[in-house]
Amino acid sequence: MNNIFHLVRKDFRRKWKNPAVILGFLFIPLVFTLIFGMVFGSGGEKTLPQVKIFAVDNDQSLVSGFMLGALTQGELNELIDLEEIEEEEGRKLLDRGKASALLIIPENFGDNIWEGQPTEILLIKNPAEQFLPQIAEEIIDTMTLGLSSLRQVFAGELDTIRKFAELEEFPDETISALSLQFKGRIDGMSKYLIPPVISIKQITLSEEKEEVSDLSVQAYILPAIAVMFLLFICNAVFEDILSEKESGTLMRLRVSPVNLREYIWSKIVTSTLIGILCTSFLIILGRVIFSINWGDPVSIALLVLCLNILIAGFISFLFSFVRTERQAGALLTTVILLMSMLGGSMVPVENYPPAILKFSKLTLNYWGITAFKNIMRGEPLATIVPILFFMAVAGVLLSILGSYFLNRNLQRGIS
Amino acid sequence: MGRKEMLQIEHLSKTFDTIKAVDDISFEVTEGEIFGFLGPNGSGKTTTISIIAGLLRPDSGKIHINSLDLDGDLKKIKRLMGVVPQEMAFYEELTAKENLLFWGKLYGVRKKELDERVQYYLEKTGLLGRENDALKKYSGGMKRRINLIIGLIHEPKLLLLDEPTIGIDVQTKLNIYQIIKEASSNGTTILYTTHNLQEAEELCHRIAILDLGKILALGTLDELIQIVGEKDIVIISGKFSIDMARTIISEFQQATVLSIEERKLVLSLEASKNISTLLEEFFKKGITIDDVSIKQPNLESVFLKLTGKELRE
Numbered sequence: 001m002n003n004i005f006h007l008v009r010k011d012f013r014r015k016w017k018n019p020a021v022i023l024g025f026l027f028i029p030l031v032f033t034l035i036f037g038m039v040f041g042s043g044g045e046k047t048l049p050q051v052k053i054f055a056v057d058n059d060q061s062l063v064s065g066f067m068l069g070a071l072t073q074g075e076l077n078e079l080i081d082l083e084e085i086e087e088e089e090g091r092k093l094l095d096r097g098k099a100s101a102l103l104i105i106p107e108n109f110g111d112n113i114w115e116g117q118p119t120e121i122l123l124i125k126n127p128a129e130q131f132l133p134q135i136a137e138e139i140i141d142t143m144t145l146g147l148s149s150l151r152q153v154f155a156g157e158l159d160t161i162r163k164f165a166e167l168e169e170f171p172d173e174t175i176s177a178l179s180l181q182f183k184g185r186i187d188g189m190s191k192y193l194i195p196p197v198i199s200i201k202q203i204t205l206s207e208e209k210e211e212v213s214d215l216s217v218q219a220y221i222l223p224a225i226a227v228m229f230l231l232f233i234c235n236a237v238f239e240d241i242l243s244e245k246e247s248g249t250l251m252r253l254r255v256s257p258v259n260l261r262e263y264i265w266s267k268i269v270t271s272t273l274i275g276i277l278c279t280s281f282l283i284i285l286g287r288v289i290f291s292i293n294w295g296d297p298v299s300i301a302l303l304v305l306c307l308n309i310l311i312a313g314f315i316s317f318l319f320s321f322v323r324t325e326r327q328a329g330a331l332l333t334t335v336i337l338l339m340s341m342l343g344g345s346m347v348p349v350e351n352y353p354p355a356i357l358k359f360s361k362l363t364l365n366y367w368g369i370t371a372f373k374n375i376m377r378g379e380p381l382a383t384i385v386p387i388l389f390f391m392a393v394a395g396v397l398l399s400i401l402g403s404y405f406l407n408r409n410l411q412r413g414i415s
Numbered sequence: 416m417g418r419k420e421m422l423q424i425e426h427l428s429k430t431f432d433t434i435k436a437v438d439d440i441s442f443e444v445t446e447g448e449i450f451g452f453l454g455p456n457g458s459g460k461t462t463t464i465s466i467i468a469g470l471l472r473p474d475s476g477k478i479h480i481n482s483l484d485l486d487g488d489l490k491k492i493k494r495l496m497g498v499v500p501q502e503m504a505f506y507e508e509l510t511a512k513e514n515l516l517f518w519g520k521l522y523g524v525r526k527k528e529l530d531e532r533v534q535y536y537l538e539k540t541g542l543l544g545r546e547n548d549a550l551k552k553y554s555g556g557m558k559r560r561i562n563l564i565i566g567l568i569h570e571p572k573l574l575l576l577d578e579p580t581i582g583i584d585v586q587t588k589l590n591i592y593q594i595i596k597e598a599s600s601n602g603t604t605i606l607y608t609t610h611n612l613q614e615a616e617e618l619c620h621r622i623a624i625l626d627l628g629k630i631l632a633l634g635t636l637d638e639l640i641q642i643v644g645e646k647d648i649v650i651i652s653g654k655f656s657i658d659m660a661r662t663i664i665s666e667f668q669q670a671t672v673l674s675i676e677e678r679k680l681v682l683s684l685e686a687s688k689n690i691s692t693l694l695e696e697f698f699k700k701g702i703t704i705d706d707v708s709i710k711q712p713n714l715e716s717v718f719l720k721l722t723g724k725e726l727r728e
Contacts, residue, residue: 006520010506017508017549248504252565255468255498256521257490 003258007266008273011240015274025233026278029225030285037218037290050081051132051139052099054090061110067143068105080139094124100132101125103140113151114158157181215376218290220348223372226282227365228345230275230308231336234315235328237271241410242325250410260410264403268312275308295375299384303375306388307368309395314364316402320409339363344370367391418445420479421573421604422467427476429462429628436462437473438628444606444621446572449599451619452608453718459628460608461501464575467606468498481572494522497571497603501578503558504565507551511542511561514550515568522569529568536564539597540590556587563591567598574598576607580614592618612714622714624721631721639717646671646683648716649690653678653697653704663696674723678705683720 015022053071057064072082085093087104094102104122112119123140125133151158157178241264244250253263283300286292294300318335322328340346342356343365349357360366371387422444429437437459444450452460465471467478469489478485480492505514512533519529537543540560545553550561563579576595580588595618599605609615615622616636623633632639649670660680664672670693673681684690690709697704710716 003521006517010509010517013513014506014508248500248502249506251470251500252498252504252518253521254470255493255496256518257493257523258521259490 003262004266004269007253007258007263008270011237011266011270012273014240015237015270021236022233022274022278025229025236026281029222029229029282030289032225033218033222033286033290036221037216040217051079051101051136052081052083053136054083054085054093054099054102056087056090056102056104057084058087058107059105059109063110063113063147064105067147070143071139076139079135091124094126097126097128099126100129101136101140103136113147116151116155154182215373216290216292218286219292219376220373222282222286222290222292223376224345224348224365224369226279227307227343227368227372228336228340230279230311231315231340231364233278234271234275234308234311235332235336237274238267238315238319239325239328241267241319241406242322242328245410246325260407261403264316264406264410265399268316268399268403271315272308272312275311276304279304279308293376294372295378296381299375299381300372302381302388303368303371303384303391306391306395307371310364310368310391310398311395313395313398313402316406317398318402320402320405323409340365342366343368418447420444421446421448421481422450422606423477423479424463424467425477427463427466427478428474429459429466429471430474435628437466439476440623440625440628440630441476442623442630442633444604446604447599447602448620449595449605449607449618451615451622452606452625453610453612453615453622453714454608454625455610455722455724457627458610458625460610460625461577462628463625464498464577464606464608468496468575469493494569495572497566497569497574499563499566499574499576499579501581503562505550505558505561508549510547510549511537511553512546514561515564518565519568524569532568532570536567536594539594540564556583559583559587560590563594567594567603570601571603574603574605576605578609579607580609580611588614612718616714624718626722632717636714639714640712642717642720644712646685646712646720648673648710648719649682649684649693650706650708650710650719651680651682651694651697651704652706653702655680655697655702659700659702663693663700667693667696673720681719681723683716 055068055071057068068082068084070076071080083099090099090102090104093099102122102124104124106119106121109119109121111117121140121144123137125137127133160174160178241250244253250263254260283292283294283304287294315332318332319328322331340363342360343349343363344360345365349360349366349369352360367387367390371384371391374384374387420443424443425441427437427440428435440459440463442450452463454460462471466473467480467485469485469492481495483492483495485492506517509517515533515536516529519532524532533546534543537546540563542557542560545557550558553561559579563576566574566576580591583591592614595605595607607615607619619636621633621635622639624631624639632642655678657675657677660675661672664670664680664682669685670682673683675681682693684693690707694704694707710719
């Protein structure tokens, strides 16, 4: 045990003094996450950015004022950042990409609406943006449709309102008569409107558990890629066996009081500890840089431990099949990449057909990523425990097998 | 020497496929003795050392170290033994001090004692002041010194040195000799493999000459020279065939052929004065002689006599 401690400490010192490989493998997941996050946006937990709309009101009427006012009421106010502006300046600023759209209300817009004459408003979209101008278009479309429908249904009442709006006084009996007219009109349509034919279901994305999009893009990508690169980091620790064999230090260790089993277990312990440190580092950076909510800290800590035990066991087992650095490079890289592809480190497994998904479940990546996602979605520890238990047991068993076969191969291979 | 036997080897053999790397060798080395293993590449030196170190299992034979059987007591023996391999076997990213502390701890040396030894050996090898530099920054000679100290840091009873002075400058070589002699005088038994004759002559109390896995001769330098007697070793190079050379030598009673090959003849002669008579015989047959060298009795001439070939670095 003492020897394992000295060997692990020595390996930590060596990695500390020559950290390039591990740092490389550690930062690639962060860079990937950053790039994917930028390409695909933040996703679920984040709020939508505001749609900036410049508005030019050439009419300055009650109706145009009503329309622009409606755009900044209630929830729309959170979605839309409306700024009234002169047309020339608005066009210039739109050219410079300062807004998602420019809305131009023409002169006589209000009069035309009152008179039931066709009229049009102009919406110029920013071609440099993909989604936000579309949102602006949908909102304006809906609003104009609503306004037109309102004009059609309440044509008589609106004419009366318009006539009296030009007067200074609005007689009480007229208001009373209009109210009854409005009520009669709405009661007549009530069988169509109540209950509404179309209802809008409001959902809060974070409440939905079955959808992939409940996690931010970064929260999905970082653990997925991290599992793959943890395999590579562990592989780098085990490659030391081959380089020590090459340099003669392994031979020197063999003639010392250290036995080969202690040496192999020291590599398993080193790779587990380095894996735990790297995962913790990624989790902290993920939180700081990408605001990833990793979920229950105890569950995450247990997952980090069990996952790295499994990874170290798996790599030690794989290493018992290789004798040279070239073989290690070919076999380990192929297995890690294949597992990562199938297991969801490269493509979300939700996109795989059932036939491939069966194979996904045979990979370490699948279980690691699934456990991460489940914890991030707030599943209680009790539901995660079976996966963690499976990981730890499989990791220990693979380590025992790996150390047995590695010991046998190294004894044969060292002269 | 009258001292305790530290290493006993009896009828040791090891074969790789069809090649007999070690062929039934037996010898003993006493406590504090520097025992030289002299032989060309492929003579079986490193294989013998690897078997003694427990890295290879022999096909047959027995090895006892400090009265312990290598077969049954390897764990105990490992603590008594130090090994300095040919290659620089240490961690280049770590400093000299970190390496020495690491290897010392593996052998269970207590911290205070280990710190003192590290200090002592670094001073002894002139590396004090550089102890906190990574070994990758060291020169070849400095690395060789560290490679040696790692084998000595736990003060072993038996030290196996496998050609520890390959490719180093004279100054480093002398420094290494000094450390080895000091270890020996402190009671460490040293098994020293080399193919450098001068090194064996200077360092070793006794020398075993190996070739093709066999010990051809074993003894002190004086005892080995007795094998050659008063005879000189003569090497003649020229334009002659093997048959032609054999004919001339057969007519010349005072010479013994040690080896003969196309254009090269190695002889032992009763006295060097006869060489002119011999050369005349060659000239009479119209043979052109390119080079003649005469070696006085020394380890090299012993090696030549025993193996019929020169030992080169």
